[in-house]
Amino acid sequence: MVDWGQVAEEFARCLxxxxxVRRREELLVYECDGLTSYRQRPALVVLPKTTQEVQRAIxxxxxxxxxxxxxGAGTGLSGGALPEEEAVLIVTAMMRQILAVDVPNxxxxxxxxxxxxxxxxxxxxxGFYYAPDPSSQTVCSVGGNVAENSGxxxxxxxxxxxxxxxxxxxxxxxxxxxxxxxxxxxxxxYDLTGVVVGSEGTLGIVTEVTLNILKxxxxxxxxxxxxxxxxxxxxxxxxxxxxxxxxxxxxxMDNLSINAVENVVATGCYPRDAGAILLVEIDGLPAEVAxxxxxxxxxxxxxxxxxIQVATDPQExxxxxxxxxxxxxxxxxxxxxxxxxxxVVPRSQLPWILQxxxxxxxxxxxxxxxxxxxxxxxxxxxxxxDESVPGALEEVEHLGGEILKLCIQAGGSISGEHGVGAEKRxxxxxxxxxxxxxxxxxxxxxxxxxxxxxPSKIFPTPRTCGERAQVAQKFPQLQVY
Amino acid sequence: xRPETAAELGEILRQSGAQAVHLEGQNSKAHWGNQRDGxxxxxxxxxxxxxxxxxxxxxxxxxxxxxxxxxxxxVLAAQGQFWAVQPLYPDQATVGGxxxxxxxxxxxxxxxxxxxxxxxxxxxxxxxAETKAxxxxxxxxxxxxxxxxxxxxxGTLGCITQATLRLxxxxxxxxxxxxxxxxxxxxxxxxxxxxxxxxxxxVLSAPLVAQLGYPAQMGLWLELRGTALAVxxxxxxxxQVLMGATVQELDPETGEQLxxxxxxxxxxxxxxxxxxVLPTRTVALVTYxxxxxxxxxxxxxxxxxxxxxxxxxxxADVEALVTKxxxxxxxxxxxxVVCGPAIPNRWDVRGxxxxxxxxxxxxxxxxxxxxxxxxxxx
Ligand SMILES: Cc1cc2nc3c(=O)[nH]c(=O)nc-3n(C[C@H](O)[C@H](O)[C@H](O)COP(=O)(O)OP(=O)(O)OC[C@H]3O[C@@H](n4cnc5c(N)ncnc54)[C@H](O)[C@@H]3O)c2cc1C
Numbered sequence: 001m002v003d004w005g006q007v008a009e010e011f012a013r014c015l016x017x018x019x020x021v022r023r024r025e026e027l028l029v030y031e032c033d034g035l036t037s038y039r040q041r042p043a044l045v046v047l048p049k050t051t052q053e054v055q056r057a058i059x060x061x062x063x064x065x066x067x068x069x070x071x072g073a074g075t076g077l078s079g080g081a082l083p084e085e086e087a088v089l090i091v092t093a094m095m096r097q098i099l100a101v102d103v104p105n106x107x108x109x110x111x112x113x114x115x116x117x118x119x120x121x122x123x124x125x126x127g128f129y130y131a132p133d134p135s136s137q138t139v140c141s142v143g144g145n146v147a148e149n150s151g152x153x154x155x156x157x158x159x160x161x162x163x164x165x166x167x168x169x170x171x172x173x174x175x176x177x178x179x180x181x182x183x184x185x186x187x188x189x190y191d192l193t194g195v196v197v198g199s200e201g202t203l204g205i206v207t208e209v210t211l212n213i214l215k216x217x218x219x220x221x222x223x224x225x226x227x228x229x230x231x232x233x234x235x236x237x238x239x240x241x242x243x244x245x246x247x248x249x250x251x252x253m254d255n256l257s258i259n260a261v262e263n264v265v266a267t268g269c270y271p272r273d274a275g276a277i278l279l280v281e282i283d284g285l286p287a288e289v290a291x292x293x294x295x296x297x298x299x300x301x302x303x304x305x306x307x308i309q310v311a312t313d314p315q316e317x318x319x320x321x322x323x324x325x326x327x328x329x330x331x332x333x334x335x336x337x338x339x340x341x342x343x344v345v346p347r348s349q350l351p352w353i354l355q356x357x358x359x360x361x362x363x364x365x366x367x368x369x370x371x372x373x374x375x376x377x378x379x380x381x382x383x384x385x386d387e388s389v390p391g392a393l394e395e396v397e398h399l400g401g402e403i404l405k406l407c408i409q410a411g412g413s414i415s416g417e418h419g420v421g422a423e424k425r426x427x428x429x430x431x432x433x434x435x436x437x438x439x440x441x442x443x444x445x446x447x448x449x450x451x452x453x454x455p456s457k458i459f460p461t462p463r464t465c466g467e468r469a470q471v472a473q474k475f476p477q478l479q480v481y
Numbered sequence: 482x483r484p485e486t487a488a489e490l491g492e493i494l495r496q497s498g499a500q501a502v503h504l505e506g507q508n509s510k511a512h513w514g515n516q517r518d519g520x521x522x523x524x525x526x527x528x529x530x531x532x533x534x535x536x537x538x539x540x541x542x543x544x545x546x547x548x549x550x551x552x553x554x555x556v557l558a559a560q561g562q563f564w565a566v567q568p569l570y571p572d573q574a575t576v577g578g579x580x581x582x583x584x585x586x587x588x589x590x591x592x593x594x595x596x597x598x599x600x601x602x603x604x605x606x607x608x609x610a611e612t613k614a615x616x617x618x619x620x621x622x623x624x625x626x627x628x629x630x631x632x633x634x635x636g637t638l639g640c641i642t643q644a645t646l647r648l649x650x651x652x653x654x655x656x657x658x659x660x661x662x663x664x665x666x667x668x669x670x671x672x673x674x675x676x677x678x679x680x681x682x683x684v685l686s687a688p689l690v691a692q693l694g695y696p697a698q699m700g701l702w703l704e705l706r707g708t709a710l711a712v713x714x715x716x717x718x719x720x721q722v723l724m725g726a727t728v729q730e731l732d733p734e735t736g737e738q739l740x741x742x743x744x745x746x747x748x749x750x751x752x753x754x755x756x757x758v759l760p761t762r763t764v765a766l767v768t769y770x771x772x773x774x775x776x777x778x779x780x781x782x783x784x785x786x787x788x789x790x791x792x793x794x795x796x797a798d799v800e801a802l803v804t805k806x807x808x809x810x811x812x813x814x815x816x817x818v819v820c821g822p823a824i825p826n827r828w829d830v831r832g833x834x835x836x837x838x839x840x841x842x843x844x845x846x847x848x849x850x851x852x853x854x855x856x857x858x859x
Contacts (some may be wrong), residue, residue, distance in 0.1 A: 003686045104670060104761045105786075117853040127674075138816045149622045160620065162629070163597050172837065181831035183756035183813040185594060186583055186633070189830040189857065190838045193595055194629025198622050218676035228690045242538045244650030246563060285676055288711035348538045376620040377539075413621040420623055431616070431623055446840035458624065 002086060004043050007064055011046050011088075014056040019094065020114065021045035030089050033076040034136075037339070037393055038422055042083030043071070047094045051169060051177055051207040057090055057450075058175045058205065067452045070201035072144030072316055073138045077340055078421025080200045080457055087455075090205060092143050098122050107183055108211045112143025119211060128213045131158040133326045134417070143206050149198035151417035153249040153324065154281070156375035158214065159307065161419065162197040169208035170196060171450030183210060195443060200419050201454040203447035215465060217283035220248070221293055222317045225305040226274035230254050230353065230358075230370065233276040234350035236303040237374040240280065243299060245292050248281040250259040250375030251324050257331070257369045257382070261323040264330040269319055271307065278305075278374065279324055281317075327371040328382070335367070335384035339393075341400045343407035345378040356406050357381050364399050378416035379407070405430060420458045426465035428458070483528040487603060487611045490524065494609035497522055500605070501853045504636040506547055506575030510582060512747035514635065514855040515823050521756040521853075524650040526577050531641055532556060534617075540648040541617060542602065546577025546641045562648045565592035565688055565838065567736055569608040569789070570744045573778060577641045582819075583633030584841050587681035587704070587736055590784030592649060599628040601645035604638075607846040617645050621734060630841070635856040638845040652706035653678075660701040660723055666764040671699060671781050673760075675722045677715050680706045681736055683788065684767045686779035692742045693731065699767055701783070704736055741790050752799060753820035756781070758810040763788070769809055786814070800824045828857055 004022075011020045021027060022044055032039045043066075048054045061068045071081035071091045083089045093210070095111035098118065102108070103126045108119055119130035133152035134140055140150070146168070151160040158164075162195045167181030181193035196203055224467040227233040233252050240250065253261070258270045258277060270277050278300065282292045297308055311317045315443045323330075345353045354370065357379075361368040369382040381403055393471050404414045414427045428437065437459060447453070456464070494502065501521025505511065508525075526547035527579035534543040537560045550564075553574055557563050567586025568574045574584070580602075585594035594599070601615035614627035627854060631641055660668060665684070674683060681704035691697035705715050719728060732738065745751050758766045763783040770779050774792055780789030796802055799822050806816045807829065818827040830838070835857075842849070842858050849858055 042538045105759050149626070151620060153618070159593065159597065162626065163593055176837070177836045178837050180834055182831060183759060184591070184815070186585070186755070186757060186787050187815055187831055188755075188817045188828045189834065191583075191596055191629045191633050192834060192837065192841070194632070195626055197629075198626045210826075215674070219819065238538055241540065246650070263483075282780055284678065285711065285714050287714040288707065291708060336805055338845050344620055345541045346536060346541070348536065373620070377618055378620045411616075412618050413623050415623045416620040417622055424623075432613070434611050435610050436614065436624070439606065439610075440614070440627065442844040443625055443627065443630065443841065444639070446837065446844050 002043070002064055002066055007060065007066065008044055010060050011044065011057065015046055015053055017047060018050050019047040030071065030074070030083060030091070033074045033079060033081040035077050035079045035421070035423055037387060038079045038082050040083045042089040043086055045089045045091055047091050049094045051171065054090065054207050055171045055175060055177055057088070058171050058173065061088055061452055062175055062450070065450070067455045068396060069095065069454050070148070070205045072141030073115070073139055075140045076148060076421065077185065077342065077418040078415070078423045080419050080421035080454070082422045084456060092141060095207065099444040103128060105183065106213050107253050108213055109140050110209050112141060112146070112206050112209060114142045116140055116145060119213070123213050124216070124233060128217050129216050130211055131164055131214050132161045135328065142209050142211070146197050146206050146209055147199065147201045148417065148419040151373065151376070151378065151479070153251055153321070153373065155373070156250055157246050157248045157400060162194060163211060164212045165193060165197050166212055167210035168193050168196055168206050171204045172204035173450065173453035181210065192319070199423060200457050202444060203457055204348060204453055219286050220281060220283045220317060221289055222311045222320045223280045223296055223300070223308060224269065224311070224320050224375045225278045225294060225300040225308045225461060226271045227276050227278065227303070227305055229275040230354045231351045232304045233278045234354055234374065236278055236300050236305070237350060238348055239299045239303060240296055241375070243295060245295060247284045247296070247375060249279070251279045252370065252372055253277050253324060253327060254370040257327050257371045260334045260369065261327055261328040264333045265323050265326045267323045269309070270323055274306070279320060331369055331382050331384065337387040339385065339386050339396045339400055340381045341379065341381045341383070341403050342415050343379045343412060344416040345377045345379065345407050345410040345412035347375070348472045349410040349412070350374060350377060353406060353410055354378065357403060360399060360402055364395070366396060368442055373416065376416065377412065397425065400426065422457055425460045427459055428460050482522060482527045485528045487605055490633040490640060491607045491609040491611055491631050493524065494607065497507045499848050499850065502850050504640055505851055506519060506578040507549060507573040507615050509570035509573035510578055512583070513820050517855060518761060526575060526640070526642070528540065533643060537562070540650070541619065541810065542648060543601070543617060543643060543645040544576055545643050546575060548576050550574045550576065550579060557648060558651060561651045562702055563651045564646050565598060565649050566595055569740055571737060571740055576644055579805065580632050580641055580644060581634060581636050586740065587683055587780070587782050589782055589787065590682065591678065591680045596629050596632045598647040599632055599644055600647055602628045602631055602641060603643040604631060604641045607848065607850045615645065619647055636852040637842060637850065637856055637858060652708065654709045654712045655704065655706045655733040656712055656734040657733050658703040659693070659695055659729045659731050660703060660726045661696070662726040664725060665699065665701055668726055669764055670761065672703070672722050673784060675718065677718060677722065680704045682783050684763045684781045686767050686771055686777055688776055689739070689742065689778040689780060692778065693735065693738065695729065699771060700734060702739070706772050743778060743780065743789050745791060745793060749793055751791060751793040751820060752795055752818070754788070754803070754806070755817045756790055756810060756814065757787045758814035760784060760786040766809060770806070773805055796819065831859065
């Protein structure tokens with residue numbers, strides 16, 4: 001048994017005492033991340049400010065053989081920052097400095113707790129921006145983005161987080177500080193930057209991130225087309241891709257989402273009777289954008305669009321995007337609870353998977369809203385339910401699992417951007433063979449031989465995955481989590 | 482040995498005990514890295530040369546590692562698509578070899594490097610087990626991104642057998658220009674700060690410019706690709722951005738011509754360095770290289786700060802030359818001796834992560850069977 005009093009004292013000696021949290025009421029906010037149906041109070045929370053302090057914290061964990069869970073802003077949707085009962089939560093909320101801005105070389109170096117939008121704010125005056133823009137960008141941290149390899153609505157053309165991270169400083173689970181990558185790409189040696197991005201805090205704690213920034217495009221236009229059915233909108237996406245056009249982003253919202261957004265954000269720009277709307281953003285030089293926009297409009301019409309609006313000035317564009325970015329929040333207003341999935345299918349399979357989701361919705365009786373990164377084939381079905389109804393959460397999780405299995409069947413994946421976390425690890429075996437999972441452990445052992453970094457995430461264990469299935473069968477009324 | 486399937490390859494590895502394994506594709510880069518001592522078995526991916534699945538509408542292709550870049554390009558071009566890498570030895574280089582050495586080329590600043598376009602990978606581990614990571618879709622975060630680990634790993638972690646690649650629509654128009662004059666750095670930065678979106682924007686040393694048939698003076702090579710309208714729109718803005726420069730239009734195939742010039746046959750003694758430097762120092766670097774190695778062919782991708790240096794015949798004191806270059810490109814940059822004598826620290830791993838890299842190697846290949854001695858490890 002760990003003597004938590006003694007451990008807390010030791011942390012208090014290496015950090016300021018007020019940055020070591022032990023009181024029950026203060027621990028409450030750290031019980032869960034954005035996936036609120038999974039909760040666990042951590043034994044202890046610490047808030048380091050520097051790489052050195054992170055290193056000392058990890059040394060203490062090593063000394064007592066205590067696992068640690070990294071946490072950024074806690075907006076993750078797969079339970080990646082879900083604490084463990086006998087673990088320390090290491091939170092980067094006080095590591096919020098922008099360390100260097102080098103515009104001529106297009107580099108920004110930040111601490112991991114820096115909020116995503118701050119990066120763009122730091123360089124927008126000079127005509128630059130940081131491309132990956134998760135909808136949570138005003139609240140989520142760069143460290144969390146790195147750990148999840150987060151995407152956003154503009155990742156179709158410019159790529160996700162990993163394509164914009166040049167270097168990292170981190171403290172591995174062995175307690176060593178390493179610099180990976182740097183200011184220049186393709187540094188000799190293994191591309192460890194590339195493997196740490198997306199590793200969900202299971203290799204150590206990232207303490208500095210070198211990001212690549214892009215020039216703000218001269219012209220940006222957003223098209224909003226409304227269709228009678230989601231299938232038509234999906235077919236338009238496939239046709240746009242097949243025509244060789246790469247928009248900055250391509251997003252679809254279905255009727256349920258449109259109405260939720262119109263109820264809550266009241267943008268007044270999405271027709272409430274549309275089966276789906278498709279948002280397409282094109283950027284570049286004026287003639288280039290006009291040409292591509294013309295083609296996209298023609299394709300949408302051919303695919304049966306009922307109406308098309310094009311926004312050119314920033315305010316109109318903002319208005320069109322606002323509803324999309326607020327979609328998850330709006331869903332929270334029309335349903336007591338919602339459960340988001342994050343599957344991926346090849347873009348050509350979009351119409352098929354959407355039909356299948358509709359079928360599952362009808363068969364199960366749960367309403368499912370679809371808001372998604374259509375250009376990437378990345379679905380976000382939101383299953384609406386009421387968690388206070390006994391057994392509802394299990395049913396909804398099961399339904400989510402069915403959707404993931406369909407994604408796998410279509411040649412896709414169980415996560416496009418939210419990560420596997422605590423939530424989806426039991427589906428990893430549907431995607432990867434035991435050998436594949438064992439190979440991933442080889443990498444992990446090089447960083448974390450003692451299994452201390454976020455140990456119960458990403459990978460299935462026979463105990464948890466087996467046990468959970470059994471409990472659910474034996475005691476259908478029981479809350480498993 | 483030329484296995485035709487991953488299973489056969491696994492069998493060979495299991496049957497050959499602890500013997501050293503040397504990997505090759507079409508052998509275009511046989512002269513790269515430290516030279517093998519001859520002991521052990523050689524495995525070629527030449528017979529793993531099928532295009533397994535081409536999802537045209539999805540801009541995704543799955544190929545075996547031995548597929549040659551030229552062959553893949555032809556198949557993709559027939560559908561109006563391309564894989565955005567421009568490797569050396571374009572006629573022989575295989576997908577596996579390009580991945581193993583992360584040979585991205587001039588399009589990197591626009592489309593990303595090899596690492597950015599690999600969506601999924603299959604490989605055979607040194608113990609003979611077949612394994613994979615990633616998948617067939619353009620967005621995927623399930624499990625570790627081992628595609629990035631294998632890309633640029635020089636065959637030291639396993640033998641890549643297949644890869645799924647992200648493709649792009651082939652732009653209908655390509656135009657190429659040579660920019661020469663006094664203010665190269667100003668033009669270089671000016672163009673990057675403008676709204677133009679070049680697909681290539683490289684600093685070329687005078688001898689390399691001469692190879693293209695132009696006055697032997699350092700220059701910038703600009704490539705613009707897109708629809709006719711989009712390219713014309715950018716070309717119309719050039720005078721504004723490149724004030725005072727001499728601008729000459731080149732053959733649209735210049736990008737490939739450059740890689741062909743740099744791809745000297747391996748039989749010829751040559752020094753081939755891969756150099757990295759801050760983008761803002763690329764013009765200054767090439768100016769300096771022209772002083773210390775006046776005959777060198779240098780192509781630096783100025784948007785990202787990475788490029789090639791080729792010198793033939795082999796200079797007498799490679800170590801002294803490389804030391805000078807490193808003094809210039811440090812602290813951010815590097816200079817790796819990709820082809821040339823085995824000077825100490827030839828690869829120039831920067832930072833403090835070598836010990837961690839060694840632990841990765843030891844985990845994946847505990848007996849150090851794969852490409853022993855050729856790269857960072859015994
Ligand atoms: C309304 C809403 C909308 C969202 N929209 C999107 C979207 O469009 N696209 C998208 O991709 N995601 C989206 N998300 C998910 C979430 O915002 C992202 O995953 C985000 O990157 C998480 O950042 P965070 O700082 O909150 O990380 P946390 O939730 O605190 O942590 C996430 C993971 O990162 C690890 N971690 C955090 N910091 C570090 C560090 N410094 N070193 C190592 N590991 C670390 C944690 O252990 C955990 O595994 C959304 C979430 C919400 C609530």
